[in-house]
Structures are given as structure tokens and as C-alpha cells.
Amino acid sequence: xxxxxxxxxxxxxxxxxxxxxxxxxxxxxxxxxxxxxxxxxxxxxxxxxxxxxxxxxxxxxxxxxxxxxxxxxxxxxxxxxxxxxxxxxxxxxxxxxxxxxxxxxxxxxxxxxxxxxxxxxxxxxxxxxxxxxxxxxxxxxxxxxxxxxxxxxxxxxxxxxxxxxxxxxxxxxxxxxxxxxxxxxxxxxxxxxxxxxxxxxxxxxxxxxxxxxxxxxxxxxxxxxxxxxxxxxxxxxxxxxxxxxxxxxxxxxxxxxxxxxxxxxxxxxxxxxxxxxxxxxxxxxxxxxxxxxxxxxxxxxxxxxxxxxxxxxxxxxxxxxxxxxxxxxxxxxxxxxxxxxxxxxxxxxxxxxxxxxxxxxxxxxxxxxxxxxxxxxxxxxxxxxxxxxxxxxxxx
Amino acid sequence: xxxxxxxxxxxxxxxxxxxxxxxxxxxxxxxxxxxxxxxxxxxxxxxxxxxxxxxxxxxxxxxxxxxxxxxxxxxxxxxxxxxxxxxxxxxxxxxxxxxxxxxxxxxxxxxxxxxxxxxxxxxxxxxxxxxxxxxxxxxxxxxxxxxxxxxxxxxxxxxxxxxxxxxxxxxxxxxxxxxxxxxxxxxxxxxxxxxxxxxxxxxxxxxxxxxxxxxxxxxxxxxxxxxxxxxxxxxxxxxxxxxxxxxxxxxxxxxxxxxxxxxxxxxxxxxxxxxxxxxxxxxxxxxxxxxxxxxxxxxxxxxxxxxxxxxxxxxxxxxxxxxxxxxxxxxxxxxxxxxxxxxxxxxxxxxxxxxxxxxxxxxxxxxxxxxxxxxxxxxxxxxxxxxxxxxxxxxxxxxxxxxxxxxxxxxxxxxxxxxxxxxxxxxxxxxxxxxxxxxxxxxxxxxxxxxxxxxxxxxxxxxxxxxxxxxxxxxxxxxxxxxxxxxxxxxxxxxxxxxxxxxxxxxxxxxxxxxxxxxxxxxxxxxxxxxxxxx
Numbered sequence: 067x068x069x070x071x072x073x074x075x076x077x078x079x080x081x082x083x084x085x086x087x088x089x090x091x092x093x094x095x096x097x098x099x100x101x102x103x104x105x106x107x108x109x110x111x112x113x114x115x116x117x118x119x120x121x122x123x124x125x126x127x128x129x130x131x132x133x134x135x136x137x138x139x140x141x142x143x144x145x146x147x148x149x150x151x152x153x154x155x156x157x158x159x160x161x162x163x164x165x166x167x168x169x170x171x172x173x174x175x176x177x178x179x180x181x182x183x184x185x186x187x188x189x190x191x192x193x194x195x196x197x198x199x200x201x202x203x204x205x206x207x208x209x210x211x212x213x214x215x216x217x218x219x220x221x222x223x224x225x226x227x228x229x230x231x232x233x234x235x236x237x238x239x240x241x242x243x244x245x246x247x248x249x250x251x252x253x254x255x256x257x258x259x260x261x262x263x264x265x266x267x268x269x270x271x272x273x274x275x276x277x278x279x280x281x282x283x284x285x286x287x288x289x290x291x292x293x294x295x296x297x298x299x300x301x302x303x304x305x306x307x308x309x310x311x312x313x314x315x316x317x318x319x320x321x322x323x324x325x326x327x328x329x330x331x332x333x334x335x336x337x338x339x340x341x342x343x344x345x346x347x348x349x350x351x352x353x354x355x356x357x358x359x360x361x362x363x364x365x366x367x368x369x370x371x372x373x374x375x376x377x378x379x380x381x382x383x384x385x386x387x388x389x390x391x392x393x394x395x396x397x398x399x400x401x402x403x404x405x406x407x408x409x410x411x412x413x414x415x416x417x418x419x420x421x422x423x424x425x426x427x428x429x430x431x432x433x434x435x436x437x438x439x440x441x442x443x444x445x446x447x448x449x450x451x452x453x454x455x456x457x458x459x460x461x462x
Numbered sequence: 463x464x465x466x467x468x469x470x471x472x473x474x475x476x477x478x479x480x481x482x483x484x485x486x487x488x489x490x491x492x493x494x495x496x497x498x499x500x501x502x503x504x505x506x507x508x509x510x511x512x513x514x515x516x517x518x519x520x521x522x523x524x525x526x527x528x529x530x531x532x533x534x535x536x537x538x539x540x541x542x543x544x545x546x547x548x549x550x551x552x553x554x555x556x557x558x559x560x561x562x563x564x565x566x567x568x569x570x571x572x573x574x575x576x577x578x579x580x581x582x583x584x585x586x587x588x589x590x591x592x593x594x595x596x597x598x599x600x601x602x603x604x605x606x607x608x609x610x611x612x613x614x615x616x617x618x619x620x621x622x623x624x625x626x627x628x629x630x631x632x633x634x635x636x637x638x639x640x641x642x643x644x645x646x647x648x649x650x651x652x653x654x655x656x657x658x659x660x661x662x663x664x665x666x667x668x669x670x671x672x673x674x675x676x677x678x679x680x681x682x683x684x685x686x687x688x689x690x691x692x693x694x695x696x697x698x699x700x701x702x703x704x705x706x707x708x709x710x711x712x713x714x715x716x717x718x719x720x721x722x723x724x725x726x727x728x729x730x731x732x733x734x735x736x737x738x739x740x741x742x743x744x745x746x747x748x749x750x751x752x753x754x755x756x757x758x759x760x761x762x763x764x765x766x767x768x769x770x771x772x773x774x775x776x777x778x779x780x781x782x783x784x785x786x787x788x789x790x791x792x793x794x795x796x797x798x799x800x801x802x803x804x805x806x807x808x809x810x811x812x813x814x815x816x817x818x819x820x821x822x823x824x825x826x827x828x829x830x831x832x833x834x835x836x837x838x839x840x841x842x843x844x845x846x847x848x849x850x851x852x853x854x855x856x857x858x859x860x861x862x863x864x865x866x867x868x869x870x871x872x873x874x875x876x877x878x879x880x881x882x883x884x885x886x887x888x889x890x891x892x893x894x895x896x897x898x899x900x901x902x903x904x905x906x907x908x909x910x911x912x913x914x915x916x917x918x919x920x921x922x923x924x925x926x927x928x929x930x931x932x933x934x935x936x937x938x939x940x941x942x943x944x945x946x947x948x949x950x951x952x953x954x955x956x957x958x959x960x961x962x963x964x965x966x967x968x969x970x971x972x973x974x975x976x977x978x979x980x981x982x983x984x985x986x987x988x989x990x991x992x993x994x995x996x997x
Contacts, residue, residue, distance in 0.1 A: 104894065104897060104900055106903075107899075107900075111903065120978065121975070121976045121977060121978050121979060122979060123979040125979075140879050140880075140881035140882070141879065141881060141882055142871055142875050142877040142882075144875065164993060164994075164995075167990065167993070168976070168978055168990070170978065209903035209904070210871070210903070210904065213903070213904060217881065217885060218881070221881055226893060228893055228894035229894050229895070281475075281970070282583050283969075283970075288950065289910075289911040289947060290911070303966050303967065303968050304968060305968055305969065310874060310875065311859075311872065311874060311906065311909075318966070318967070318968045318969070319962075319966050319967070320474060320475055320476040320479055320962070320965060320966070321474070321475055321476065321970055322475060322476045322583060322584070322585065322586070323472075323475055323477075324582070324583060324585075325585075333582075333583070334581065334582040334583045334755065335583055336578060336581070336583045336584050336753070336755060337942065337943060338576045338578055338593065338753070338943040339476055339481075339578075339584070340476075341576070341593070341943060341944065341953065342593075342600060342953055342954055342955035343955055343958060343962055343966070345950045345951075345953045345954040345955070346950075346954035346955050346956060346958065348950055349950040349951050349954050355950065356949065356950050356951040357949050357950070357951065358949065358950055359911060359947035359948055359949050359950075360944055360947065360948050360949075360950060360953050361910075361911055361913055361944075361947050362913070362942035362943075362944075363942055363943050363944070364942055365583070367583075370970060370972060370975075372466060372468055373466050373467055373468060373469065373972070373974040373975070374469060374970065374972030374974050374975030374976075375974065375975060375982075393975065394969070394970060394975075395969075395975070420979075423979065423982045423983065428465060428466045429466055431465075432466060436468070439468070439471070440468065440469065440471055440472055441471040441472040441473070441475070441477075442472055442475075443477070444477075444585040444586070445475070445476055445477035445478070445585050445586030446477070446585075446586065447580060447585065447586060447587060447588040448478075448480040448586055448588055449480070449588045449589065449604075450480050450481050450482065450483040450486070450587075450588070450589070450591060450602065450604050451480060451481075451482045451483070451959070452482075452483055452484070452485060452486060452604075453482040453483070453484070453957070
């Protein structure tokens, strides 16, 4: 058994934990990230790459940081500023009115006419009903960004332990003293738990209940197409973007709630349940790309808390533990969430935002059957409906 | 302290939105080669409802994209006449007629692009589900049992100039020449000298083509001595101790192959040819196995990554059986197909109509176990040593061997930094075992429209060389549905259920998730929750 004198251990090599490690390392803190698999291989590397989260208290910091991230990290994130959202369903023609209630002051955006949309989005068609353009927000490449955090943290002296699952948490005198792994105990002065769907299980080792439920969500990717002048384009029930390579990468639609995820293995994440439905919507959103070939799909497993909001908090007991679940919206906010975690670990409070409403205490008294109550349950097996479709040539 | 505000019950999950299928069959067989036909006939003769699906003949468009085989731009215009190709296909495969007669529902020119059974993450499936597609539309078919008999595809190694018409795989050559009579070349250089390469040469000579040379990395031909002697007697030249270095070409593609000594890039010879046939090895087609999540093992003597399977083709999933080359190269395909058909029937509680258990002749028939992976690694090492780092490892995504070994971001990012220059495959390996899926993400290797059928194996071999690890330890680069590149308009579900439309949300549809932080716990929160999601 080895006993390493690390100051901070971060459990979870996703973007939240890696960003936290990078921020801590920037402050000169000795930090070790413990990841059960490969950095960014779960939901952190399997998402739409959006960086536009105006509902979050971290929003202003998210917007401040993204334009600087390539330079700060020293590795590419593929961040591009701005976003166009447009609709092709006439029922959603006035969607910007609901949006306007929610966008914070001080951020520039405008309503686009169908012609405006077609000018900016060459793959759009005659079916556009309305759009908006944000001159803030944007998107980045999740996989590249996750690796960038890991490498940048290493460059500042952080240790990244991949393929290392946590088996226990050691405590003494009301404080965490280290984490246990198959290869030994790693001592620490402070612990950060940012392990996505496994965060609840890890906190349970400390006797703390963090309610969360895991679910699987999917995206599809086409072959590369000619670059549009503006790549942060979505709408019509889809999130996603044209990648800087030219692929259309879009997700959305039904998710599947899972019973549980293991602490020491990658969760199964089959894809294909909504591939055809996603393809239809991409073809409707961007009709001039309807010929583009879908070359893969993938799924990621993410967690949600009962209200869908993050928990970002330094616990009162044990007082040297900071916990972060971003409740399925973590990638874009990661530059800011890492900063907040760094502040909580080092200073005890976040220097740039009030996070009090994201405290775990809000779930005190939560009904025990909350998953049943919210209908956050795996589907019951159901026979497929036999429905020979009309468009098929030669159907008997 | 703010009390929790819970969202309304979820109506946006997959629950209550089961897929619509066109039909349900008891046994679905994928692949109408010897193994698949035998399995389908066995099952149909026992009275089971059986569908047999094969993507061949594929459209001219897919031939042009090297799907599913490495056709290398050497198909004639004949591939643009599907009726003729179907005729040729039926002519060359009498078992298909037998399947028709046995009552099998045979679907040609139809691909299976995905298959799923109930399991973790797919709790809502009551029975198996397969995604099918032809040139115009896609649909789902339900099944009780699935027999995968998807065969093998070409193993490829790239070299300078191999991204031009005229470089192809041995299996594609065989398909164009013998199955479709649609091969456009005249004079070949064959790379390799094992039984696959020797068979390729024999077929070419039988059809009156010129075989300029067989190029072998090692110091002696690898295949059977009698076959080598027979080919030599017919004038075929074996160029041992050599590897391809560079293809020269013009508007029509390859015009000559420059080869060099296996260990000496400066010792060169130029051989005039219009086609280079890569015949170093074949690869079990396990795309659907991986999408299904079948347990896999690395079996170098059986072609690399193969599903874990019992002698009767049973896999780690009770609904799925494998037969023929996709279960591991070298078996007696028809016998293994019959066994899988019988096992699938037995698992449904049905008895076999015909004779009893098929003896396992495979072990006796199997060629003396050659570690194909060692042979392939030798090729990879020699071609890297002589051809250098500037040769493309991945044609679709324009990723060179040097880009892969240096873990460089794609060129379109035009990114340079000192920090990045210090990262390469050896630093990645220092942080944990190398994984092709990580290289895919960082370099874009294997991420192109050919779905990595042209590069997957050589990328794994290059990674083994770059990281200094045994090729057996390099994990499989994962396969993803759709395992065939299908246009959005074709794979799209244009007859979606009303439940899917009504229950669609851009993310989870958790209304409380999107309330602005300042508004949480205020009257504005309640207003926004009443107004619903903005889009």
C-alpha cells in the first residue's frame, strides 16, 4: 500500500473534474485526478459541445472564459463563438418570445427572418419559419477539450491516474484522509467528487445522500459536408453543430433512464434507439443536407438530480469534501465549474457567483419514491408495433 | 435555503415509444454466403419463419465508397445495372435458390445497419430489433433469434499513392471478377503470398488477366508449396523480401507499383500494372457483433477480434448466433451455418427437420494455424520503415502515419504549440494502455465516411509499433450503428409515431432545469414553469 502525500484528490476524469484539477494546479495545488477509465470517455466526450447556458449562475464566467480557453490551456478546444437557433415547425414561429424571458441582460442577440436564416445557413431550406442569432455562447469539441484539460493540468504538475477505480473513502476525525483504490490508498487533504453518474454512489460511501438518476442519450454524425459560414446551428428539437471537419453532429429526443451504473466499469451505452428520428429531424432542419450519409451514432450516460440542477458545494461535514454534479449540463460550463470548485476547495467560497441555491440541502425531505413520482424509470419491455409502412416498394 | 421544486413527471423518455416494425420473424439471418444460406435453409426446413438479408449487390454509389469491400475504383460500368448483378449473384450461389424454395424470405441489396436486443440501456425491447435499409428507405424488423453470417472483408495497408483508383482488396477483386464479372483491370500486382494471395493469382490467371508479380515481405512465399509451384509454372513471379513503396499513376489511376526491399527503402523496382490487389489477409466482419455488445476475444489465428462463441455459434447473448468467417476465419462455412441454424432452432424449442448434428469439420479443415497478426505486424513495420511517416494511415480523414504516431490534431485546425509538440503516442502510452478510440478523437483517424473499413487494422498495428506494445493488446476501435453509411433521407423515419412527436424534447425536458438561477424560488420561476419550455 502506498501513501502518497497529495494535497487534493479529484475523483472523476470528466470535464468538470479535469477543469477543477487544472484550476487547482494553476493555483499551485498538488492535485491527483483518479479516473476509472480514460479521461473524457464518458458523457464529457459524448455531447453536443454547446457553450451557451444562460440559466446557470456560472453563465457569465462561462462566457468570459471560453474565448480564452485555447490560449489558457495550450491545446485546441475548437471553440467558436455564436449560435443560431431556428425552427421549421410553424407551431414554433414565435419561440423567440419565450426565449426573451430567459436571456440575461447584457448579451447581444437578434431575431432572424427566414431569409436571414437562409443567408447564414446555406443548408437550410424553404421551410424555415423563424430564427434567432446569439452573438455570445458557442460550441467546442468535447473530446478535444476534455483531453486539453487533462494535458494542461499535467503540464502544471497534476497527476492523472487513468484506469483507476475508487473502492472506498478513508476518513478520520470527521475528515476525509484519502481514497482507496485497487492499487492502494491515496492520501489527501481535500477531496473533490465530480464523477458524473457515479457521484451519488461515492457520496454514499460517506453516508451522504445525493439523489440522482442516470440516463442514456444519443447523437448521430454525418459524413463531412462543405463548411457553412457559421457552424453553431441547431433548432427543431435538436442540439448540435457542424464540426470544424464539416460533419453534422446532432442529438435530441427520448432518453432512457437506467437503474444503476457501476463504480468500476464503463456503463453500457448502446445507440440506435432514436437514430432514425434524429436523422429525420436533421433532414428537416437542413434539407439541403438530406443526401448526407450518417456514418455513426453514439450514446452517453448522464445523471440528473430531481430538479435537473447542479449540486456544487463544499460540504460542511466532512468539511474537506467538495462535490459537483452538473446534472446533465456540464460540458459548456466546465471552464467555470472548475473555477468554482477551485475556489470552494481553496477559499471555501466561490469568488464570482452565488451558488447557494445549488446546495445539496434542498433535497432534504425529498420523497423516497421521487424517481417513481417523476416517472424517471427504465422502460418496461414492450412488443414493437407491426406497422408496414406505406412508402415501401414491393410490399406484399 | 430554497426548497426543491420538482418538475412534472417525465413524458420525454423512451418509455411508451416502442419502435414500429414492418414485420417480425422467428429467425433473421444476416449474410447470404455459404454460412448464412445454410443456416437459413436449416431453419426454414424446420418450419421457422426465416428472413435472409444480404447487402449484395450493393449500389454503384457504395462500390465507389469501398462499401463493404475495398473495390478501389476498379469496377466496370456493369455495377450500374443492378438487375444484371442480381442475376449473376443468383447464378453464382445455388444455395440462394434452395433458400427461396425452402420458403426463406430472401432480401438482396438490403443492408442490416444495426441490431439490438434487450439489455442494459435497452430495457424496453421485448424482442430483437434489426435496422434494415435499401437504396430508398430504412425499416425495422423484429426477430426472436439472429444468426450473423457476415463473412470477412479486406485487410488493407496503405502506401504512397494508394489513395488512387487501382488499389483494392482481394475480396473485392474476387467479388468483381467472379461474382459480378465487373472487374476493370488487366494487369495485377498482388501483395502477399499466403493462400489468399495465391488464390487471387489463380483466379486472375484463369480469367486471362496478367499477374505481373506477387510481392511478399518475407523471404519465401507463405502459401502452399504446390500452389506456388503451379503458379510459377504459369509464369507468375514471386518477389520475396519486398513491400510496396509507392503507386505511380495517371488519370485512370495506378500505372505502376514501385516496390522496395523489406528493410531497405532504397532498393527499388518498378512493376507496370493497372491494379494492386492487397491480399495480406482478411478480417472477420464483426460490426453488428460489436453494436449488439457481444463478448469478444482477440484470436490472432482466427483473424483478430472475434465474438466469443461456442461450437454451435452460441454467443454471450442468448438471442444471437454467429457462423462462418465472422465467427473466426477458417471454419467450414456451410457446416458452421447449419450448426448455428440448428442451435437457433433448438433455443426456440424447435427441432431440426433434417439429419442430426453436423460434425465439426472445421478444426481439421482449418489451415495450419498461422499467427496472422504477427505477419500483419511485420508488414506494418516494414512499410512504416520504408515508406515513412508521410504516408496516409487514414485516407478519408487525411491522417498520416506521422500524425497518428505524433497524436497531432487534424490539419484543418492549423494548431501548433510547444505543449502539443511534447505529446505523442509514447506519452499517451505512459498515461495508460493505448486505445484506438482515443486516437480517433484526437487525430480523426478512422473517423471517415468509409467507417474505417480501409484503415482500422493498420491503425491498430501502427499504434502497437508506436507505443511498443503487442498488437494483441490494442483494443478494437468501436463500431457504431449505422454500420453502413446511409443518407439522412434514407435512414430517417418518415412514418414516426404520434407518441414520438409529442414526446420529443431537445434534451430531457426537465422544466426546472432551465429556469434562470436568479428566478429560482421567486414568482418568476412559477410563471416560467407555467409557460413551459421556450423551445
